[in-house]
Amino acid sequence: MVEWVRPQRVGEAISLLSKMPLDHYQIISGGTDVMVTQRLSMHQKNRDWLDLSAIPDLKEIEVHDKGIRIGAGVTLSALRRHPQVQKFWPMLAASAAVTGAAPIQNRATLGGNLCNASPAADNAPVLLAYGASLEIAGQQGSRIMDYAAFHVAYRKTALAAAELLVAVHIPYPPDKSVSLYRKVGTRAAQAIAKVGVAACFQIDAAKTIVQARFGIASVAAIPCSLPTVSHYLQGKKIKQIDAAIVRKGITHDIAPVDDIRSSAEYRLETTSRLIWDAIQHVE
Amino acid sequence: MKVSMQINGQKMQVQAKPDSRLLDVLRDELGLKGTKEGCGEGECGACAVLVNGQVLNSCLLPLGQMDNADIVTIEGLPSDSPLVASFHACFAAQCGICTPGMMMAATALLSEYPQPTLEEIREGLSGNLCRCTGYGRIYEAVLQAATGVTHG
Numbered sequence: 001m002v003e004w005v006r007p008q009r010v011g012e013a014i015s016l017l018s019k020m021p022l023d024h025y026q027i028i029s030g031g032t033d034v035m036v037t038q039r040l041s042m043h044q045k046n047r048d049w050l051d052l053s054a055i056p057d058l059k060e061i062e063v064h065d066k067g068i069r070i071g072a073g074v075t076l077s078a079l080r081r082h083p084q085v086q087k088f089w090p091m092l093a094a095s096a097a098v099t100g101a102a103p104i105q106n107r108a109t110l111g112g113n114l115c116n117a118s119p120a121a122d123n124a125p126v127l128l129a130y131g132a133s134l135e136i137a138g139q140q141g142s143r144i145m146d147y148a149a150f151h152v153a154y155r156k157t158a159l160a161a162a163e164l165l166v167a168v169h170i171p172y173p174p175d176k177s178v179s180l181y182r183k184v185g186t187r188a189a190q191a192i193a194k195v196g197v198a199a200c201f202q203i204d205a206a207k208t209i210v211q212a213r214f215g216i217a218s219v220a221a222i223p224c225s226l227p228t229v230s231h232y233l234q235g236k237k238i239k240q241i242d243a244a245i246v247r248k249g250i251t252h253d254i255a256p257v258d259d260i261r262s263s264a265e266y267r268l269e270t271t272s273r274l275i276w277d278a279i280q281h282v283e
Numbered sequence: 284m285k286v287s288m289q290i291n292g293q294k295m296q297v298q299a300k301p302d303s304r305l306l307d308v309l310r311d312e313l314g315l316k317g318t319k320e321g322c323g324e325g326e327c328g329a330c331a332v333l334v335n336g337q338v339l340n341s342c343l344l345p346l347g348q349m350d351n352a353d354i355v356t357i358e359g360l361p362s363d364s365p366l367v368a369s370f371h372a373c374f375a376a377q378c379g380i381c382t383p384g385m386m387m388a389a390t391a392l393l394s395e396y397p398q399p400t401l402e403e404i405r406e407g408l409s410g411n412l413c414r415c416t417g418y419g420r421i422y423e424a425v426l427q428a429a430t431g432v433t434h435g
Contacts, residue, residue: 051348
């Protein structure tokens with residue numbers, strides 16, 4: 001008999017997880033990924049369910065003087081419509097708006113998009129480019145980790161047993177900054193990304209790049225950044241930037257593969273062009 | 284698991300496995316066959332229903348999360364809904380598989396944007412795939428339902 005457990009508090013969920021062997025529960029929130037994979041994989045059937053959708057704390061959005069705290073259970077619909085998300089973190093409103101379509105966005109949660117850990121996760125690039133961090137709750141209390149360290153291998157996260165992602169923290173972008181998010185898919189809506197790119201540049205009064213931060217989806221086993229390119233761009237004005245060096249850096253930093261949605265060659269070419277295009281916005 | 288729901292205005296109790304899909308409960312347990320299964324993966328919107336006023340894909344909804352939910356399926360759409368007349372007038376259905384989902388998505392859209400722009404209609408229906416009509420007649424039907432004006 002399959003059991004469906006629906007705790008009201010994070011602590012209750014953690015204590016349930018800690019009492020059972022690893023993988024006893026199938027965790028579900030919006031279910032837009034889990035309900036599909038669950039049906040496809042016979043061996044996963046008959047697991048008990050731990051449903052996080054009735055925990056009010058996970059649904060909260062709090063904007064404060066340092067940035068924003070977004071509960072892991074906040075839906076993508078709620079995010080894209082949130083006036084302060086639109087104003088201060090426009091790339092996040094944009095990525096939420098192109099994750100599936102309305103029926104998906106009404107259910108899918110930001111935390112679910114990250115924990116599902118697809119390399120194509122639409123909201124991952126934006127969080128990398130904004131320098132987000134994650135609040136993770138466990139039996140000993142909660143810890144904060146850089147989102148950049150969350151994805152450790154293909155579809156593997158840094159979450160330990162009996163830990164839950166409870167919130168995403170994003171700082172305000174720097175005062176003078178330029179940001180850009182682009183998703184490339186087979187069609188405008190309801191596509192899984194061939195490439196998703198987010199870029200955030202901090203610039204000074206003379207339009208010198210103080211810091212360049214990138215996030216890219218679908219071009220490696222995990223959502224990744226471009227450390228070589230970021231390092232190269234730091235301290236440069238647009239006229240000093242050599243396209244060939246940027247491209248070489250991208251080639252070094254990403255590891256695209258051929259798969260059902262695209263080819264490695266297309267992904268490298270598209271990423272290079274999108275990054276180059278983003279850099280032009282600094283001027 | 285025993286779950287109480289309101290379906291098309293009627294209180295109902297369903298006894299089924301908690302990970303049953305709402306889609307299967309509607310079609311197989313309750314005989315509401317108007318809701319269609321297309322992809323079963325949340326890609327096509329053929330199974331779209333309204334849950335607490337929001338358009339959702341019933342193939343992705345586990346019964347375990349449906350307790351006390353207020354559900355409207357295509358059978359619950361009033362026959363005098365302007366969408367019924369406009370889909371007919373605009374020839375917005377061809378094979379018909381996507382039509383129930385399209386009408387449910389359109390219902391949710393019109394309740395939020397009573398006078399939607401074409402762009403809002405395209406966005407509101409972007410979770411529903413149609414392989415016959417090319418969408419033009421469907422958008423036209425939604426626009427007509429909103430304005431009561433016949434174009435072209």
